[in-house]
Amino acid sequence: IAGITQAPTSQILAAGRRMTLRCTQDMRHNAMYWYRQDLGLGLRLIHYSNTAGTTGKGEVPDGYSVSRANTDDFPLTLASAVPSQTSVYFCASSDSPASTDTQYFGPGTRLTVL
Amino acid sequence: AQSVAQPEDQVNVAEGNPLTVKCTYSVSGNPYLFWYVQYPNRGLQFLLKYITGDNLVKGSYGFEAEFNKSQTSFHLKKPSALVSDSALYFCALGRGSTLGRLYFGRGTQLTVWP
Numbered sequence: 001i002a003g004i005t006q007a008p009t010s011q012i013l014a015a016g017r018r019m020t021l022r023c024t025q026d027m028r029h030n031a032m033y034w035y036r037q038d039l040g041l042g043l044r045l046i047h048y049s050n051t052a053g054t055t056g057k058g059e060v061p062d063g064y065s066v067s068r069a070n071t072d073d074f075p076l077t078l079a080s081a082v083p084s085q086t087s088v089y090f091c092a093s094s095d096s097p098a099s100t101d102t103q104y105f106g107p108g109t110r111l112t113v114l
Numbered sequence: 115a116q117s118v119a120q121p122e123d124q125v126n127v128a129e130g131n132p133l134t135v136k137c138t139y140s141v142s143g144n145p146y147l148f149w150y151v152q153y154p155n156r157g158l159q160f161l162l163k164y165i166t167g168d169n170l171v172k173g174s175y176g177f178e179a180e181f182n183k184s185q186t187s188f189h190l191k192k193p194s195a196l197v198s199d200s201a202l203y204f205c206a207l208g209r210g211s212t213l214g215r216l217y218f219g220r221g222t223q224l225t226v227w228p
Contacts, residue, residue: 004157035218042204042218043158050213058215090157099146099208100165103216105157 002026004106006091012112013081021076021109023091029104031097032074033058034066036087037108043090049074050097081113116141118207120219127195127226135190135222137205146208147188148216149179153201161203164188175199195226 007022025032030051035043035058045058049068063085065077074093078085089109094101117140127133139145146165150158162173164181172178179190188205202223206216 040220042220043206043216044218045215048215092158097213099213099215100163102148102160102163104160105150107157108155 003104004091004093006089006106006109008109009107010110010112012114013078015081015083015113017081019078019081019111021078021089021091021111023074023076023106024072025074025091025093025104025106026072027093027095027104028071029093029095030071031094031101032068033092033094033103034064034074034076035090035092036060037090038087046076046089048097081111083113085111086113087111116207116209116217118205118217118219120203120205120222122222123220124223124225127224129197129226129228130194133192133195133199133224133226135203135205135224137188137190137219139186139188139205139207141207141209143209145188147179147181148206148208149173149177149188149190150204150206151201152204152221158204161190197226197228200224200226 004025033048034046047066049055052071091106092103094103119138148163149161152158164171169181202221205219
């Protein structure tokens with residue numbers, strides 16, 4: 001069982017370019033999340049999806065969009081990348097959206113925007 | 115408002131000695147508390163969680179944490195540290211009214227020296 005896979009592992013991107021980070025889980029979890037990790041700030045929630053077909057905004061959603069067409073996939077799109085979006089991005093999933101459910105994390109995507 | 119604080123950016127301990135990584139929280143209502151560990155260039159791994167019941171929670175790799183409601187703390191402990199425990203540790207807070215959303219502390223870098 002792979003759990004959560006993310007692609008690419010790392011990427012260097014020119015400012016203004018569009019980029020989609022991919023996330024796939026094979027655990028049939030209903031809820032999925034995107035976080036960004038920045039030094040000294042911990043992890044901050046960008047967007048979430050409680051179930052396929054629904055999405056919601058987290059703490060830092062500006063400049064990002066998501067979709068949840070099916071249970072397994074939850075791509076994160078940067079429409080026009082800016083240097084402040086340089087970060088490590090983690091996708092996570094949980095069996096249900098309940099706050100008591102454990103979230104499981106993917107290996108991350110390191111994104112550098114120049 | 116809800117928040118999590120990890121007051122120490124860095125904790126250093128000798129192998130074989132007990133270790134404590136501190137976490138305090140602020141929330142209205144019942145807290146759901148989690149500890150995660152992150153090894154270099156890896157995603158977050160779940161260690162343990164407190165939802166309700168016994169204040170002492172046991173988790174993976176010999177770690178445990180004690181929920182203290184009066185002190186609003188959830189410190190992570192291990193009786194005997196290993197060099198392989200060296201990693202970045204995150205405390206996270208969930209709240210019943212915010213489905214699935216976790217609030218993370220900034221992280222504490224644990225270094226266990228031989």
